[in-house]
Amino acid sequence: MRLALLVPGGSGQLGRDLVESVPSGTEVVAPSSAELDLTVTGDVVSAVGSLAARAARSGAVPLVINAAAYTAVDAAESDEARAFAVNVDGPRVLAAACSSHRVPLIHVSTDYVFPGDAKRPYEVDDALGPRSAYGRTKAAGEDAVLGSGASSWVVRTSWVYGRTGNNFVKTIVRLEGERDRLSVVDDQVGSPTWSADLAAGLLELAGAIVEGRGPAAKVLHCTGAGEITWCGFARAIFEEIGADPERVQPCTTAEFPRPAPRPAYSVLSNASWREAGLAPLRGWREALHGYFAC
Template identity: 75%
Template sequence: MLSVLVPGGTGQLGRDLAALSSPSLEIVAPGSAELDLTSTGAVVAAVVELAERARAAGHQPLVVNAAAYTAVDAAETDERRAFAVNVDGPRVLAAACSSRRVPLVHVSTDYVFPGDADRPYEPEDPVGPRTAYGRTKAAGEDAVLGSGAQSWIVRTSWVYGATGANFVKTMVRLEGERETVSVVDDQHGSPTWSADLAAGLIELGESIVETGGPARRVLHCTGGGETTWFGFARAIFEELGADPARVSPCTTEEFPRPAPRPAYSVLSNKSWADSGLTPLRPWREALAAYFAAARR
């Protein structure tokens, strides 16, 4: 049986991880108010408590770090705070995991890449972040991998879920407020439902405690296939029963943001499948399942 600690437990991924808790899978998912990743003492105490509780019960401990500073635009003027959450916090968490021999799965992002590729990024491709958010996430990866902990990095992209702010929720709101919506059509990526990602992370965790985990320490895990934000928005309108023609394409130049968005940040899932892990379903299929679940 696994006993899992999930920092960032009240975010969209954290909540979907917590929802997987069962008699054979204990998941404790504190939010930042309960476990502040920038508090060294709190982080160390949480890992110590996890290790002692799990081993006393004959369980295998695991940490899945879902905590992150993800406000991409705000990070451009608040990089110090982003660094504290995305680099310093994971460094302390990884050190605590190393000292207690607790495996760590750390969630990262497509933003570590420059976003100018012409094919899906593989884990071994050179990083080259172009935003403060991306820089801090890349540095966080280095901190975890250099800690000596038994650790894995899982990069993902375009995550949406039932809680928190995300693109799907924004489009649902705009569909009810506006007759037409303009969405950029020159940025490519892979939408990922947080519920599917959560299941994949637990599968990885089970592989780690049962067999020692994949030999590769950096993996990519996203919804299958790729689209643009425009294509994603049209699919959302279709799921709402709205006319997708109400969504019109625009360019990145027409919709400037403080932080530059990658033009192409599709992640190859080959490393995930090659590690014997179940690929996530195609993004369009997952989107339909997300809305079906929301209607229940």
């Protein structure tokens, strides 16, 4: 069955990988956040209405994957109102429009909705407890989507990097050429996720939804498999580019203070993804090698 896809946030690292990975024959519209600002209600309603109309004309099934978000974690601490508008009000309007036009919605969320003090990977039904403005707004955005009446799924992910935009991998590569030694925090643990792998997973979920096999669970976790600290991740990046990983030295979070608190442990269990019959993403280390190999 053919898919007609709307991807708000289409110019971001995940949005671009979604566009590059869509199956042949898919009708895709992927506006940037400047072209489709989720805080402009009329534009959001019009975009979903246009998607539904195009799909009806072509005989395709419409679906929205929301890749748009306010992701400036530190800036959100002093600009929570803007983060709330993008991460909560925007998805609420988007979900309401999807409900009105009977368009399924996949909404991307984050590990930051959890407190980060766990000793084992977070399951989808573990209690939330965000400790940053970014995390609070993303948690509220989940509630807005799931309470909208739309046929919707929330997919939480973590530590996303890609070929576009600003991310940890690109920053470490740049700093390797600028500094003899780097200090990177070694007491925060998570699961790095290549945006290309995440895009493939989201499109697999989209395919299941349009074929009538949408998971009964409305919240899913999708990340690269395994876990590592930021320091360990940086050392792996050095290895991939042929640099000496010993140039990366561990430090503590306390030695590298930031405006927004970071979760000490935010690994997400992918059990929900597997139970939904979806292919789990490969290990984070294999994915990182693939990122640099292509």
